[in-house]
Amino acid sequence: MRRIITLAQWILPKRLYEGLRFHFGRVFRFSATRKKICSYAGQKHILYALTPTPKLANIGDHAQVVAIDAWLKKHFPSYAILEVDKNEVLHCMPEIIDSTGPDDLVFLHSGGNLGDRGMYSESGRRKIIQGLPNSFVFSLPQTIHFSDSLTGNRERETSKRIYATHPNLVVLGRDKRSGELAKELFPKAESFSVPDFVLSLPCKEIAIKQNRAPRTLICLREDPESVLSDKDREQLVQSIAGEKEVFDTTFAEPIRREERSLKLEKTLDYFASFDSVVTDRYHGLIFSVLCQRPTVVLGTVDHKLTSAFDWFDAIQGLRFADSIDKVPFLLDEVKQEGFGNAPNWNGEYFDVLANRLKQIAETNG
Incomplete structure (x- = not known):
């Protein structure tokens, strides 16, 4: 095979060679x-689709997989679980369609990408909804936001049209x-x-270490969803008294599937080592x-945190800063x-x- 590739590199025009190399690379890769x-x-089985790839190294995204996987195993124990990430959905749809029957359940990963700012994920969601019309498709909790722009309006109408075709969504x-x-x-759709x-x-049951100065974790996003300028960030950090560290939930290295639980556990241990937190990250x-x-908590460019903070209104020791x-x-x-008065989230x-969701599937099945 290596000899054939080398020969093709010598014989074929560069653009044609690169195109063929990319195509066959995808074929063998998947x-x-x-x-x-x-x-x-x-x-x-359950098709659990559109999970983050290792390169999407935000521990918040991978924490959702850890939680959803545990939830699926708890509540749907008779189903095997097939996880396919975003890349696998986009490159393996024929196999997904062939292997998914009307008695199988489809769960689409949760997050903050149902809109024109997350088109890679939204494209995969559309493929699943279009390609599996005979299966129940459950799109797990998403922050939904289409921008008021030419692109946002166009993508909103495309999603509306595609979602409307599915009878059990x-x-x-x-x-x-x-x-x-x-x-x-x-x-x-049912919504x-x-x-x-x-x-x-x-919850983590970790007590604050005594006999040391109080410490604050400043967990801030560094992406287009942040409303803070560099000057704002610097001002914010300087305004917080005492010992502090600045952190983001996006890591420098990829997060492989087998590493998710361990990296999440380390992240929670890190958060628990501080006395208080300031964050504009939802998973912060x-x-x-x-x-x-x-x-x-500070807001972002959309309603991700401003609206979601309603879930936390009754909890003692949380505030939203405008x-x-x-x-x-x-x-x-x-x-x-x-901190206190947190609800029983599972109950x-x-x-x-x-x-x-079981009742919806049984009623419409």
């Missing part, structure tokens, strides 16, 4: 995945506003809101809640108040969700 997918044909919002948008945009799945994970807030740490100037005061306030939401 050959093992295709075999794995085909092995599930005829087997009662459930679209879940990750916050109240996203749930409302799901009903508006996809009226033929409602539930919190982010990471909240279904067990959720990790803080799991670690039971007082937290001040400007960086208010963070120091609110941080002192939540530290004095302390109130995720166990109920499983029963509701």
